[in-house]
Amino acid sequence: DxxxxxxxxxxxxxxxxxxxxxxVQDMDHENMFWYRQDPGLGLRLIYFSYDVxxxxxxxxxxxxxxxxxxxxxxxxxxxxASTNQTSMYLCASSLTTRPAxxxxxxxxxxIL
Amino acid sequence: xxxxxxxxxxxxxxxxxxxxxxxTYSDRGSQSFFWYRQYSGKSxxxxxxxxxxxxxxxxxxxxxxxxxxxxxxxLIRDSQPSDSATYLCAVTNxxxxxxxxxxxxxxxxxA
Numbered sequence: 001d002x003x004x005x006x007x008x009x010x011x012x013x014x015x016x017x018x019x020x021x022x023x024v025q026d027m028d029h030e031n032m033f034w035y036r037q038d039p040g041l042g043l044r045l046i047y048f049s050y051d052v053x054x055x056x057x058x059x060x061x062x063x064x065x066x067x068x069x070x071x072x073x074x075x076x077x078x079x080x081a082s083t084n085q086t087s088m089y090l091c092a093s094s095l096t097t098r099p100a101x102x103x104x105x106x107x108x109x110x111i112l
Numbered sequence: 113x114x115x116x117x118x119x120x121x122x123x124x125x126x127x128x129x130x131x132x133x134x135x136t137y138s139d140r141g142s143q144s145f146f147w148y149r150q151y152s153g154k155s156x157x158x159x160x161x162x163x164x165x166x167x168x169x170x171x172x173x174x175x176x177x178x179x180x181x182x183x184x185x186x187l188i189r190d191s192q193p194s195d196s197a198t199y200l201c202a203v204t205n206x207x208x209x210x211x212x213x214x215x216x217x218x219x220x221x222x223a
Contacts, residue, residue, distance in 0.1 A: 040120070042200065043156070043213040059210075090155055100211075103155035 002027050006091050006104040013111055019078040021107050023091030032074035033100045034058075034066060036087040043090065049074055081111045115139065116203050118214035126222050131188040133199050133217050138182070141206030145177055145184045148200040150216065156200055160186060191221045 007022035025032065033048040035058075045058030047066040055066050063085060067075040074093075078085055089107045092100030117136045125131045133147075144163050148156035162168045162175040162184065174187040184203070188195055201214040 040215050042116070042215040043202075045211070101158050103157070106155050 002102045004091055004093055004102050004104040006089075006107050008107050009105060011107055011109045013078075013081050013109065015081060015083060015111060017078075017081045017111075019081050019109070019111075021076040021078075021089055021091075021109070023074045023076070023104055024072050025074075025091075025093040025102070026072065027093060027102065028071065029093040029095055029102075030071075031094045031096065031100075032068065033092040033094070034064075034074065034076045035090045035092065035100070036060070037090055037106075038087050046076065083111050085109065086111045114214075115205075115212045116201055116214040118199075118201050118217045120215060121218040122220050123217055124220045124222060125191050127191060127193060129191050131191045131195065131219055131221065133186040133188075133201075133219065135184045135186075135201030135203075135214055136182055137184070137201075137203045137212075139203070139205045140179075140182060142179075142182075142203045143206070144204040144211075145175070146202040146204075146211075147173075147175060147186045148202065148213075150198045150200060152197070188219075191219075193221045193223045195219060196221045 004025045013019050034046045035043045037043050049055045049068040065077045091104040094101040115138050147160040149159050150156040160175045162177045168175045172189045176185045198216040198218050200216045204211045
């Protein structure tokens, strides 16, 4: 069965910290995505990657970076966490670039 | 105007009824349309997609697309309490490189 695994379900960090969110998929998919989900705003794409070491900015990349060193792993980095980055973060993978088909369970991140 | 709009709900229907979920979009050149189901505390699950005008049926689900009216809907026949969830509409824009999600409609099916 398809599996997208995010490293943490809940995470609490402090303002200014560098935060790493990890995602691993076992489906050999080329495409991986990072979204954040906020009430009333739906899912918003932060970054996506269509191949190892390749990345594209989504709708809200500011304050974030990503890393894809191996096909199965896609990491989201908050360079200097701020309170407005408190959100649910969802990783996804897909055979195609549109849209994401398989989501992880999400990481609820709180920045204090 | 939001690019993809959905009524936030909640939409409440009795068990066995037809639930009708609606979505409008602003990009007239949009190509592909998707419906996701998201249970509370869970991640979204892709349940339907439609590319052409008209209806597409899959079990109890029917997706309807009207590109002239920039409108896509999801009908759930014989609604069950297990259908209670938030339903997200997603639209891929002109060129097909960007998918925009609506904020979702909460559906509640009363037993």
